[in-house]
Amino acid sequence: MSEIQDYNSSVSDPSSRKFETFSYLPELGVEKIRKQVEYIVSKGWNPAVEHTEPENAFDHYWYMWKLPMFGETDVDAILAEAEACHKAHPSHHVRLIGYDNYAQSQGTAMVIFRGPISAKC
Incomplete structure (x- = not known):
């Protein structure tokens, strides 16, 4: 029987906090983010970009960056919007979402840029 592996996380160490599924994996590089957008x-999902201050990352509501990109299939355009959001808000976490319009829910969501995390978060 295998043992359950714990991850190092501590309230006193803000940099160890996890955000959504992909935060348990090594940080996504440019090519891996591109693969997620692809x-x-x-899947035919509608991409969207959201952002928030690191201290509000666990709140239910994040700020939407423009409107969801309904029907957008150009990967470079989607990545450009995510980059523009990150450049406009360099101290915020930026999240990429894929909305599944058939299931009427989020098909996926991941933090692709992390803002600096302070001890007060």
């Missing part, structure tokens, strides 16, 4: 497009 997956969202291949």
Whole structure:
């Protein structure tokens, strides 16, 4: 029987906090983020970009960056919007979402840029 592996997380160490599924994996590089966007497009989901201050990352509501990109299939355009959001709000976490319009829910969501995390978060 295998043992359950714990992850190092501590309230006193803000940099160890986890945000959504992909935060338990090594940080996504540019090519891996591109692959995730390609997956969202291949599923026919509508991409969207959201952002928030690190201290509000666990709140239910994040700020939406423009409107969801309904029907957008250009991966470069989606990545450009995510980059624009990150450049406009460099101290915020930026999240990429794929909305599944058939299931009427989020098909995927991941933090692709992390803002600096302070001890007061």
